[in-house]
Amino acid sequence: MENLITINLKVNGVAVTKAVEPRTHLVDFLRNELSLTGSHAGCEHGVCGACTVLVDGEIVRGCLTLACQLEGAAVETVEGLTESGAIADLQTAFHQRNALQCGYCTPGMLVCASALINEQPQASREEIREYMSGNYCRCTGYEAIVDAIELTAKNRAAGQELAKVKA
Amino acid sequence: MKPQPFAYRRASNLADACAMLDAHAGNARILAGGQSLIPALALRLSQPELLIDISQLADLRGIRVTATEMVIGALTRHADIERSQDVRRLFPTLAEAARHIAHPAIRNRGTIGGSLALADPAAEWPAAALAFDMRFTAVSSKGERMLAATEFFRGLYETALEPGEVLKSIHVPLPGANRRAAFGELTRRRGDYAIVGAFVNAGISGGKLTAPRVAFFAVAAQPLLAKGAMAALDGSAGDAAALAAARACLEADLDPIADLYNGRATKLHLCGVLLGRLVAKLAA
Numbered sequence: 001m002e003n004l005i006t007i008n009l010k011v012n013g014v015a016v017t018k019a020v021e022p023r024t025h026l027v028d029f030l031r032n033e034l035s036l037t038g039s040h041a042g043c044e045h046g047v048c049g050a051c052t053v054l055v056d057g058e059i060v061r062g063c064l065t066l067a068c069q070l071e072g073a074a075v076e077t078v079e080g081l082t083e084s085g086a087i088a089d090l091q092t093a094f095h096q097r098n099a100l101q102c103g104y105c106t107p108g109m110l111v112c113a114s115a116l117i118n119e120q121p122q123a124s125r126e127e128i129r130e131y132m133s134g135n136y137c138r139c140t141g142y143e144a145i146v147d148a149i150e151l152t153a154k155n156r157a158a159g160q161e162l163a164k165v166k167a
Numbered sequence: 168m169k170p171q172p173f174a175y176r177r178a179s180n181l182a183d184a185c186a187m188l189d190a191h192a193g194n195a196r197i198l199a200g201g202q203s204l205i206p207a208l209a210l211r212l213s214q215p216e217l218l219i220d221i222s223q224l225a226d227l228r229g230i231r232v233t234a235t236e237m238v239i240g241a242l243t244r245h246a247d248i249e250r251s252q253d254v255r256r257l258f259p260t261l262a263e264a265a266r267h268i269a270h271p272a273i274r275n276r277g278t279i280g281g282s283l284a285l286a287d288p289a290a291e292w293p294a295a296a297l298a299f300d301m302r303f304t305a306v307s308s309k310g311e312r313m314l315a316a317t318e319f320f321r322g323l324y325e326t327a328l329e330p331g332e333v334l335k336s337i338h339v340p341l342p343g344a345n346r347r348a349a350f351g352e353l354t355r356r357r358g359d360y361a362i363v364g365a366f367v368n369a370g371i372s373g374g375k376l377t378a379p380r381v382a383f384f385a386v387a388a389q390p391l392l393a394k395g396a397m398a399a400l401d402g403s404a405g406d407a408a409a410l411a412a413a414r415a416c417l418e419a420d421l422d423p424i425a426d427l428y429n430g431r432a433t434k435l436h437l438c439g440v441l442l443g444r445l446v447a448k449l450a451a
Binding site for chain 2: 045115
């Protein structure tokens with residue numbers, strides 16, 4: 001009794017209309033239908049966080065969201081955040097602090113960390129660890145990742161202070 | 168890790184969802200936030216023919232406060248409860264507990280109604296429902312009925328919901344002037360399912376605990392009120408002697424199932440530790 005469901009949504013600002021199998025989750029949809037392979041399918045049952053993307057501005061697990069549920073939604077992936085420059089400083093900090101080795105978890109880490117810095121710009125290291133606890137890294141370890149996120153949050157706060165002084 | 172194929176329909180209202188449930192008796196599942204259902208589908212632990220998506224039913228989402236109770240729509244997300252000013256003001260313990268449910272990305276989609284209807288014995292909301300004496304409104308094509316949390320949880324993933332019924336709202340009686348509550352859980356890592364967890368909700372009068380409710384989770388096939396411990400604490404100052412008496416009741420009150428890392432005895436011990444911490448929090 002399976003049938004295809006047609007969905008209209010925006011992905012990284014671009015309008016998309018596609019017919020999808022109901023069982024297709026958002027990461028497979030992004031990767032296989034739209035060739036947006038930045039978001040990674042890791043555990044596919046909501047544990048690892050490699051598939052973290054934004055839906056209507058909020059982070060979600062791409063593997064725990066069915067594509068057919070996303071009629072009218074706005075999805076943003078690591079590709080969109082990269083092209084807009086929204087996370088350029090975070091990406092530079094990850095590079096500088098050696099916060100990645102194999103890179104498999106990195107897209108999910110970046111999307112999750114970006115949401116964290118927006119929601120809690122003053123987050124302590126403990127709060128960063130708490131917020132990022134749903135994103136697993138199996139090779140780099142978390143110290144450098146927390147360093148990179150903390151550095152970015154501090155730089156952005158300092159930049160805003162500087163802008164205030166100049167104004 | 169791909170689910171078995173299934174059909175998908177968006178319900179246009181609750182009556183529509185109930186009609187579809189009736190028409191596909193036993194072979195349809197309600198999709199709310201999907202944060203437990205979708206992994207169960209991926210692992211093929213659940214293989215429905217049809218998913219009925221209620222997640223867009225806006226009237227099932229939101230929190231309102233009346234003169235006697237707080238009413239939480241079943242589709243209210245964990246993140247909404249975590250951030251709600253009403254919840255923070257009236258039930259800070261529930262806002263605190265919300266922050267311990269999985270991770271932010273999951274709290275942005277998972278719903279309180281979904282969690283209660285699933286009745287995972289290690290989940291926070293079912294135990295909170297017992298500790299705060301919540302009631303639920305369930306809807307079917309036959310109409311609405313009210314269910315008390317104390318009658319709702321029947322066993323492992325088993326509830327008093329009948330086939331064809333959908334959870335609509337959660338009713339939390341407003342706390343009396345002297346009620347205080349505390350929440351705690353022990354986990355290996357932040358966001359993991361708890362090894363054991365508990366809510367304590369008690370009146371404080373003249374330095375004494377009155378009518379305490381102590382609800383544990385991850386201690387049996389279903390969340391449980393620790394009735395012996397509640398009786399032992401009632402009317403006491405929550406002092407060492409009362410706590411010792413309450414802890415002595417836990418073995419009879421609870422029935423912990425060993426997990427990979429913690430045996431029954433360890434879990435019982437941890438329940439006693441947690442109870443002590445929560446009673447101390449109440450007194451503080």
